[in-house]
Amino acid sequence: MIDVELVFDKLITSLAGNRFGRETYRNQIAGKMTEEGVLAILPEFIEDIASSFYEGIFAELNEQYGTERAHELLYIYTKNEYINKKMTNIRETYGV
Structure with a gap:
């Protein structure tokens, strides 16, 4: 599994929006994806994540491989237990 430290503007403390999730996947994760998967590491300044962003970041993988395989290929890591x-x-809840 390859580690990818996600990069966001420091003014963004909450991740929201399906489109933003899809863009984040395409721009920061997709090109690094392997059969072993990617560990996407959220910056420590991120305080919250919306279901829309979460759905968006997994959308392409879900469509291509199904939910279970998508979660085997992409794992989002954060030290923030609230976000976990x-x-x-x-x-x-949403079966994402």
């Missing part, structure tokens, strides 16, 4: 719990809830 929120991502788990989004996945369970």
Whole structure:
């Protein structure tokens, strides 16, 4: 699994928007994707993530491989436990 440190403007502390999630995947992750997958590391200044962003960042992988394989290929890492719990809830609630 390849580590990719995601880069965002420091003024952005909350990640939201399906389109922004898709752009983040295309611009920062897709070109580094391997069969082993990518560990996408969120910057420490990110305080929140919306379901729309989460759905967007996984959209292309979900369409191509299905939900389970998408989550094997892309793992989002953050030290922020609030975001970790929120991502788990989004996945369970929306089946993303």
